[in-house]
Amino acid sequence: MNYKITIAYDGTNYRGWQMQGEHPTIQLAISQALAKLEGAPVTVHGAGRTDSGVHAEGQVASFHLSKDWDGKALRKALNGNLPSDIRVYSAEQVDDEFHARFSAKRKTYRYQIYNAEVMNPLLARYAWHFAYALNPEKLTHDGQALCGTHDFTTFTVADCETNTNVRTITDFFWKQSNSLLQLYFRGEGFLRYQVRTMVIALLELNRGRIAMTMPELIRSQKRELIRGSAPAKGLTLLAVEY
């Protein structure tokens, strides 16, 4: 039987999604919980390989089990075997063809920025402190320029697993509640570090520290124009659509 689960996790104490030997990763924790239920190793496929320290509220994974599980019973059994910073929100049986990664159509990421002189310590695990004033119209304008189909080489690292750096971003929008800014990026797929590098680029352009427009920065394909990337703790994989 093929199963799909939706998962949330606080990524602070994990080296990201993907298994790396015995290092703490989300994939390892879920594999271990499933192995207890199955009595044998289980291969788990995740929709997105979130990096070290990145959080999720709507990560999706799929795997096969020999037993016929009711969704609620499987969710309960998994949550009983997982640490409290990883929670299964839902579990269901799906068609044999379903694959969390290859069947995914769109993903939504949220990046949180705390934009005030002094950081709010209650948000320190989940938002990046950025003390400089931002121009809201420019943020919207530059974010819109990221939308569409582009070669995003400027915003990623060399990665032997991808043949092309062309991706499509369908939506960018942002919300503000007091000093907390939430930036949303939705697209068919993202390159490694792409969201966090786009966030840094948006902030640097906003402060006038890159003497280019966003379309010029995209076309440049020069990663060295952007210094570093925004910290992992501000990023959350919010949803995967199929």
Added chain:
Amino acid sequence: MNYKITIAYDGTNYRGWQMQGEHPTIQLAISQALAKLEGAPVTVHGAGRTDSGVHAEGQVASFHLSKDWDGKALRKALNGNLPSDIRVYSAEQVDDEFHARFSAKRKTYRYQIYNAEVMNPLLARYAWHFAYALNPEKLTHDGQALCGTHDFTTFTVADCETNTNVRTITDFFWKQSNSLLQLYFRGEGFLRYQVRTMVIALLELNRGRIAMTMPELIRSQKRELIRGSAPAKGLTLLAVEY
């Protein structure tokens, strides 16, 4: 010179506000940071003695320093000497008569409840997981019944420091955003554990597990009618008015 500071802290790693020898407390951390600036011990008065694990976004403290500090410079110097889970939002010189505790007129507390079958791990440090369905009208109605001047003996513990358990609650209201419920209590002062015990009472009444109305429960003055109190991690001291 007399100073007033407004402070935020993540209470997870502290045994509350009040100094207890060398145990980690907020008061100790601030006293130590101030002693570095003053070159001598400094007595710090807090508006509210938050309990172990309770958070703050608007705690207020006052103290005297011999030096004439600019507010922004004092804030910066303190934040440079405090751990990152305690932040000074503002600092200012005030009249000599000002005392963070005795001058306080009203305090506002927020209690966060995550009301869904499965806990959101990104809220686990700052909200209490309560899985049972709640009746919103009854929550509003019972919370309103707490407002006014009452003897709140039902909702506290024996405490030799207080002469009377009569207190005045001026406002109760609550907000909901998806599964997160935020309960707000504003009053001239609160007894030890009062907010967390009122929260448990509201939830137990809501589920029909206490066969009384809220006014009857208040009048009973029987602490044993309410089992325990809501966990500290859901509680935040939001603001102190002067």
